[in-house]
Amino acid sequence: MESGVEMEIVIIGGGICGLATALALHRKGIRSLVLEKSETLRPTGAALIVLTNGWCALDQLGVGTTLRRTAIQIERGKLVLLSENDEPKEIPFGVCEEFRCVRRRDLLEAMADCLPVGTIRFGCQVVSVEIDSKTLNPLLQLSDGSTLHAKVVIGCDGVNSIVANMVGLKSTKRFSTCATRGLTNYPNGHEFGRDFVMISKDKVQVGIIAVNDQLVYWFITRLWTSRDSKVSRDSTLIRQSAMESMKGFPIDAIEMISKCELNSLHLADLRYRPLWDLVLSNFRKGTMTVAGDAMHATGPFLAQGGSASIEDAVVLGRCLAQKIMKIDKNVVRVETLVKEAFDNYVKERKMRILWLSLHTYLIGKKLDTKSFIVNSIIISIMAILFKDPDVHCRYDCGEL
């Protein structure tokens, strides 16, 4: 670790991206303060798939080895197509070099444990961000009525980011699909092995992946209905609606839902940032920028949103450190260097997030559409642009 540099960097949001960013900065000897509105770490969504590129980024943060111990390697994939009239059809598929499913709690804890005490301030919701007219620095209004002056603000505040609005991004949009996620514990071991199983029937897809030999993560994607706002607030209703959407699915999959850990359940609509918004934005205003879902919310169809957020953190940490190390103690040029660092970060991330966003948008729209023609057009575009199924997970965000 390089010697400590004093900077008043405030990260809004202590989710995957906020903690990864704080850790990247800490590894470079740069202090930051993370403001998280929840009272504790917030592992919403149970678990997430982390592919080769995500592991590269976690290794740069120094938590890859610890996390690999919590999540087994998945070796192959199997798509099961169900239909009313025919026998189920099984299609095997390969998975990328490193494919593991990590409990969100394990991921957040692994990163938080490496941060200096006092880095995360829980129960601290930022309600607005303005530019202070006197200092021209960001001024944060907190929900307890207090204000906080910062030299630098990094918005890692997720799909409904207030910092994203400040840097000129529009609100995220919604796919017609929603996702239920949960964990099921099998104290005597489960029988899903090391396969990533996807089962599909009409507009319902179920994914099943082992976290370890006892714990299984699963998700269901289906069309969002008007009842779902109410359902999403009650775990028992979420489980009930998940079971209802699985009529005709194999019995072991239905049993898995019925025995799930109620407190792991989460039902959410799926949101994305329109491509033009990403193309046109420079993701910066003064010394403020965004990372993670705040920058590039995508549908979860490629299982890349979390990994891309960790990549953001590595690149942002590297770009900031490169500039901050040049600070001349006598000539205060901090703001100029931070702006340059953020512009370098955005330049490096833009193509990566555009490709990921385009691909997930196409898959999301394919799930949304009922039109045969639109479906065929999307399949053709994807066949041309995304022939290589491993293209996204071969990406290497480089050294921190």
Ligand SMILES: Cc1cc2nc3c(=O)[nH]c(=O)nc-3n(C[C@H](O)[C@H](O)[C@H](O)COP(=O)(O)OP(=O)(O)OC[C@H]3O[C@@H](n4cnc5c(N)ncnc54)[C@H](O)[C@@H]3O)c2cc1C
């Ligand atoms: C159904 C589904 C499945 C997914 N599966 C995968 C997967 O398998 N693999 C993968 O890589 N990605 C996956 N993703 C994407 C992944 O979850 C996100 O990309 C990732 O969580 C983004 O992290 P983040 O830190 O940017 O945002 P978040 O995880 O949303 O964290 C934002 C944090 O900011 C806090 N916050 C928000 N506003 C404020 C405020 N005003 N003040 C203070 N704190 C605030 C929130 O409490 C939260 O803790 C999935 C997403 C969905 C919806």
